[in-house]
Amino acid sequence: DSGVTQTPKHLITATGQRVTLRCSPRSGDLSVYWYQQSLDQGLQFLIQYYNGEERAKGNILERFSAQQFPDLHSELNLSSLELGDSALYFCASSPPRSGNEQFFGPGTRLTVL
Amino acid sequence: QKEVEQDPGPLSVPEGAIVSLNCTYSNSAFQYFMWYRQYSRKGPELLMYTYSSGNKEDGRFTAQVDKSSKYISLFIRDSQPSDSATYLCAMRATSGTYKYIFGTGTRLKVLA
Numbered sequence: 001d002s003g004v005t006q007t008p009k010h011l012i013t014a015t016g017q018r019v020t021l022r023c024s025p026r027s028g029d030l031s032v033y034w035y036q037q038s039l040d041q042g043l044q045f046l047i048q049y050y051n052g053e054e055r056a057k058g059n060i061l062e063r064f065s066a067q068q069f070p071d072l073h074s075e076l077n078l079s080s081l082e083l084g085d086s087a088l089y090f091c092a093s094s095p096p097r098s099g100n101e102q103f104f105g106p107g108t109r110l111t112v113l
Numbered sequence: 114q115k116e117v118e119q120d121p122g123p124l125s126v127p128e129g130a131i132v133s134l135n136c137t138y139s140n141s142a143f144q145y146f147m148w149y150r151q152y153s154r155k156g157p158e159l160l161m162y163t164y165s166s167g168n169k170e171d172g173r174f175t176a177q178v179d180k181s182s183k184y185i186s187l188f189i190r191d192s193q194p195s196d197s198a199t200y201l202c203a204m205r206a207t208s209g210t211y212k213y214i215f216g217t218g219t220r221l222k223v224l225a
Contacts, residue, residue, distance in 0.1 A: 041217075045213060102213075104149075104156030105156050
């Protein structure tokens, strides 16, 4: 158990819908990272937040957005969902000044029908 | 061409064998290299982290970086059935952001 929690574990929804994925980092970690893992693309970095502020952006679609709250938990919002958005979504956190040590949560499996 | 290439496997070896897992990359700016292990339906777990070239050892695991060839390796000695998992390499440049590029992973099966 990494100490990073993610909810829900599974999510099944329809195309065009909007969902919110939630992540709680390990105690003391200030950074949160979101990744998407699909069979054909592997693990893709989406976005990083550090202590509430956006720090780095990867291949995140405009339909997707994220934020980190004052209690350091983070949410990833996915809207206008398409079939191709079906994937595992992972959140990771890292200690202050040690972004190379990323601890991953168990993931949320999103299925878009 | 992807920035990071990794043979998807599966790689099947007998218990006790030495396993070699590899990644090649194209971006010469990459300086930080990591190896993750991912069991089925679980999140990736950090195994090794190295900076620049050279070797790093941790128990049965050795990470090797050859920047001149843009090639990194993870060796597992005395492999065990519990090592059966997908192994992901990841790397980044020293741009100040922790934006790692991951390989697609190699699936390893260690047969008892």
